[in-house]
Amino acid sequence: MAEEARALAAAAQTAAAALQGRALLGSEAHALLGAAGAECPAAAGWSGVLQLAALLGRLRLCSAIAGDEVRRWPGARPRRRLRCLRCGSGDAQMRSTPCASCGRVCACCEACILLGRSRECELLVIGSGQRAFGAQHPIFWHSLAPNRRNHRPNDSTPAQQLSASEPPEAQEAQDRLSRWKLSPAQAEAAGAALAFIEQPVTKVRIDLSAEPTHRRRADLAAPGSSAHAYFSSLRRLLQWRKQTDAFQHQFLLWAVTGAGKTEMIFPLVESAAARGGQVLIATPRRDVVLELDPRIRKAFPHLSVVTLYGGSPQRWERGTVTLATTHQLMRFRRAFDLVIIDELDAYPYHGDPMLHYAAEQAAAADGRCILLSATPPAPLQRAAASGRLCHARVPVRFHRHPLPVPVQLRVPPAAELLRQQQLPASLRKALLASVARGAQVFVFVQRIKLCEPIAAMLGAVCPPETAVGFTSSKDEERADKVNRFRSGELRVLVTTTILERGITIPRSDVFILDADSRLFDEAALVQMAGRAGRSADDPAGRVYFCSSIPSRAQRQAVRHIRIMNRMAAAKGYIINLDAAIHK
Ligand SMILES: [Zn+2]
Ligand SMILES: [Zn+2]
Known part of the structure; x- marks a missing residue:
């Protein structure tokens, strides 16, 4: 017994x-x-x-x-x-x-x-959950002598021992960054993020004057306001403060498309792992998880890496680094010292309160969260601008050339083109020029049903040896067609926003039909434009916004890209400054 x-x-x-x-x-x-x-x-x-x-x-x-x-x-x-x-x-x-x-x-x-x-x-x-870095208070590089650093006993690896023997000084952060061979822009942003995750969370006293005026206390006590108005104001105020509290654990890494985000997270993963922490990298799509897996394993051969997605064979394992699709976060509670959320503005994470809840719950108490995005949602941009949210911008691509600025082409709506079965001379000329210079062409349309007829029309215009294809979320052969586009067999691909992210073609140009469509917001336009000029061999890809009149979102997208280019030039990140000025 x-x-x-x-x-x-x-x-x-x-x-x-x-x-x-x-x-x-x-x-x-x-x-x-x-x-x-x-x-x-x-x-x-x-x-x-x-x-x-x-x-x-x-x-x-x-x-x-x-x-x-x-x-x-x-x-x-x-x-x-x-x-x-x-x-x-x-x-x-x-x-x-x-x-x-x-x-x-x-x-x-x-x-x-x-x-x-x-x-x-x-x-x-x-x-049971845990506090970040397994301590009552987080342990910091500068606050401990090397021999007193807090390691989880069974988790010590050669990489950690190496880091632990370095002197804990400011120079050290530079040394740790330099081994990842980052560009100057990447190094500066990664350095800021590194400082953020290695410092204690300081409970900032909320500055009431920073609160939006309609939520100020004064409003709450305004004479003559009804009880209902009072309580809804109070609720908004409390929400604002809760959000501000959450921001103290978050850092926004705002990096343009093609900036090389993955390289920037390496030093962060290294820092957390060296302090005995567990790291979660969450991304919206399964194919990105599978792509990231070998890169992380190669960068950290000594760390245990667990990759989670629907049907993953490792689903009950535990590792120092966990790569997961965002849905898998729901299986964790107060587990990770560092949570990195990739493409937080993308489907399905964006606009899904369930996944936000899951991300919040997965982090340990006092754990840190790094938010990665090329096009952060407006509330985060505002929070960053007002100083409520720590952030760093990477305004230039890893190859240090400016982002291609979209060119406006006056083109009637796609439906009209189909009715007339004729392309305007300007569009035809630009398309043939792209094909002639050996670029592969993305043609984005707003609706799935437009893909096939537009592809047929473009096929009739292009030289006979140019293979034109189309695909959409409803296409069963999508994976195959994307692979044929990647391999260069397909030269022109007509598609919807389904391919706005995640696909990189070395030499490519982008045409967006119906660019003034309400379905294309600033973020979608910036992401689609971000498909061009990705490689160092062809950094000046071409981007065309085709519409009768530029929409507000189009103007905002162009402004967004220009601001990033100017910021990059001002900071000296651009290799060829002349090219940037002439843009
Ligand atoms: Zn039941
Ligand atoms: Zn549920």
């Missing part, structure tokens, strides 16, 4: 350690424990083990969907609200259905259903 109790206690400790920093459904927790090689005591089963670990305070067991009562303001009637504790979604995402496992009608969260059903009757196992 005593033997059994001892085995159960040991299993509970093992389970608690294996589930640290995790938020898993009951069935997932069992799978993780099985994969971790933990021995399940026959009498108690995994459920008994988890219950004991919870009683010992080593993890938390709760219903995956919790109900609570909220009042919109003091004295208002309470309202019952359901909330998914895994993804943070509220009532709007809940659906009550007859449930096979509990035999009742119970609520299921539809927002995170891709990761397995989160139900009212399902258990959510939340492992």
Whole structure:
């Protein structure tokens, strides 16, 4: 009997350690424990083990969907609200259905259903979280003698020992950066980000004068305002402060398309790992995760790297560096000392509160978050401009040539071109010039149904040996066509914004039809324009905005690109300054 109790206690400790920093459904927790090689005591089963670990305070067991009562303001009637504790979604995402496992009608969260059903009757196992860098307060390079640095004992690697023996001075940061062979612009931004993640979070006293005027305290106390107006003002004010609080852990790395973001995160990963921290790199798309995987492994051969996406074979493993699609973040809770979020303005991360919640929950208390983007959403740009959010800009590409500035072509709407079956002379000339100079051509259209007929029309205009293709999100052969475009077999590709990011063709020009469409905002236009001039061999790719009159978004995109070029020239980042001035 005593033997059994001892085995159960040991299993509970093992389970608690294996589930640290995790938020898993009951069935997932069992799978993780099985994969971790933990021995399940026959009498108690995994459920008994988890219950004991919870009683010992080593993890938390709760219903995956919790109900609570909220009042919109003091004295208002309470309202019952359901909330998914895994993804943070509220009532709007809940659906009550007859449930096979509990035999009742119970609520299921539809927002995170891709990761397995989160139900009212399902258990959510939340492992113990941690403070950043495993300490009461974060440990900093300059505050510790080398021999006192806090390493997790089983996580020490040759790379870390190397870093630990260096003198902890300002010069040292420069040395650490120099081994990554960054361009001057990359090095400056990476240096700023490095300083941010290695410094303690300073609780800045919020400057009330910086708050938007309509949210000031004075407004709250304005005579004659109704209770409702008072409480909604108060709610906005509290939201603003909560956001400002969150910004203290975040750093925006605003790098133009083709700036070489991946190289800039290497020193950050190195710094966190050397201090015994765990790093998460989250990106919206699975193909980017798969592309990043070999680069990270090559840069850090001594660190354990875990790559997570739907169906990943490593899904229950733990590593110093975790690469994941954003959805996988929901399986973690207070786990990472450093969270790096790539392309935070891209689908699906942008505009999805569930993924924002997941990213927030995945970071350890006092953990740092690096946000990467070429086109940050407006609220972040404003926060950066007002000084609420620490940030660094990389205004130039890694090859140190200016970004191509889009040229406006007066072209009727694409539908009109199709009706007339004729291209305007200006568009025809520009297209043939691009083909003649040996560039591959992206032609972006606003709607999927335009891809095929436009491709047929362009095919008739181009020289007969020029292969013209089209693809969209609905195209089953998309991967194949993109590969044929990458290999150079297809010379012209007509597509939608589905290819606005992530694809790099060395010598390419960009044409955007219906550039004044409401579907193309400033960020989309900047991203599409960012496909041109990516390689050092052909840095001056051509970009054409085709529309009858330039839209506001078009003007903003051109302004955005010009500002970045001017900033790069002013800082001396551009190799050939003459070219920049003539742009
Ligand atoms: Zn959910
Ligand atoms: Zn149920």
